[in-house]
Structures are given as structure tokens and as C-alpha cells.
Amino acid sequence: xxxxxxxxxxxxxxxxxxxxxxxxxxxxxGATHMRAVDADFPAVGTRLHHSVGAWPAQIQDxxxxxxxxxxxxxxxxxxxxxxxxxxxxxTLSPEPGGTRVAMNEHAEAGPAALIPDLAQQxxxxxxxxxxLARLDSIVRNRP
Numbered sequence: 001x002x003x004x005x006x007x008x009x010x011x012x013x014x015x016x017x018x019x020x021x022x023x024x025x026x027x028x029x030g031a032t033h034m035r036a037v038d039a040d041f042p043a044v045g046t047r048l049h050h051s052v053g054a055w056p057a058q059i060q061d062x063x064x065x066x067x068x069x070x071x072x073x074x075x076x077x078x079x080x081x082x083x084x085x086x087x088x089x090x091t092l093s094p095e096p097g098g099t100r101v102a103m104n105e106h107a108e109a110g111p112a113a114l115i116p117d118l119a120q121q122x123x124x125x126x127x128x129x130x131x132l133a134r135l136d137s138i139v140r141n142r143p
Contacts (some may be wrong), residue, residue, distance in 0.1 A: 001117075001124040004102040005132040007139055011071040011092040013097045014139050018074055018090060021048045024063075027134035029127045030080075032058060051102045052080050065090075077108075084110020101135065103128045 007014055017023050017117055017124040021037035028050045036045035042065045066087070067075035076088045086107045094102040105124050107113045112120075 001106060001121045001128070002102055002104040002123055002130060003128045005129075005136055006095065007101055007136045008061040009139055011094055012097050014092055014101060014135070015071045016094075016129070017135060017139050017142065018042070023105055023138060024048060024050065027138055029131045035060065041065065042074055042120055044068055059083075061109070078105075081110065084112035085107075086112065101132055103132060129142055 021041045023032040030066040033051035036049040048063040061079040089104045
């Protein structure tokens with residue numbers, strides 16, 4: 001399920017936020033606490049160790065980097081057990097006056113993978129549009 005947003009800054013500024021794992025709870029809807037970030041994040045194989053959901057009923061899990069091309073692509077496997085895991089692909093495409101940020105997410109493991117695509121779309125599209133709106137705010141306003 002892909003959503004995209006035009007952000008009126010160069011890809012390097014968007015990448016600065018994407019490559020800082022500590023910012024994820026600020027812009028990823030549902031992420032509430034970052035417990036640890038591997039030192040070389042976002043190198044392939046590194047992980048974010050996060051919590052999702054409202055306290056005290058938080059799920060503590062991880063997200064692993066599957067692919068990384070600085071200022072172009074970040075592909076992640078986001079775990080939130082017991083619901084499952086999702087593949088999240090974020091691409092940055094330079095455009096006149098800014099960057100097109102696209103986010104594609106699809107459940108690929110666990111019970112969430114059994115949800116039909118249309119139902120996944122109904123849940124993920126609004127969530128990811130809001131995530132990109134939050135990312136936009138951080139990118140444009142962060143010093």
C-alpha cells in the first residue's frame with residue numbers, strides 16, 4: 001500500500017531524519033518509545049529497538065534494515081508481534097523544488113499477513129499518510 005508526499009526540501013534533509021533512528025517515534029504513527037538504536041543505523045542488518053502502542057500495554061519489538069541507499073532508499077522489516085511483521089519501503093525522488101517521499105508497506109508475516117489487501121489498505125493508507133505528514137513537519141522545521 002503506497003502513499004507519497006511532496007516535501008519542499010532536498011533529499012539530503014529528508015535523509016537526515018530517516019537516518020536518525022531516534023526520531024522514529026516522532027513521525028511513525030504507533031511508535032511510542034525508542035529503546036535503542038544500533039550504532040551503524042541505517043546500515044543493512046542494523047536494528048531499531050522500539051515500543052508500539054499505549055503504555056502500559058506496549059509491545060516491545062524491533063525493526064531491521066533490509067536495504068539502504070543513502071538519500072534514495074530505506075527498506076525495513078518492522079516487527080510488532082503478535083500481529084506480525086511488515087516490509088516498509090521508503091523512497092526519495094528529487095523533483096523540482098523538493099523531494100517526493102513514497103512509503104510502501106505490506107504485512108508479510110504473522111496474523112497480519114492473512115488480512116486481505118483491501119483491508120490492509122484501509123488501515124495502512126491513512127496511518128502512513130499521517131506518518132509522512134509528521135515526517136514533513138520534522139524535516140522542514142528541524143534545525
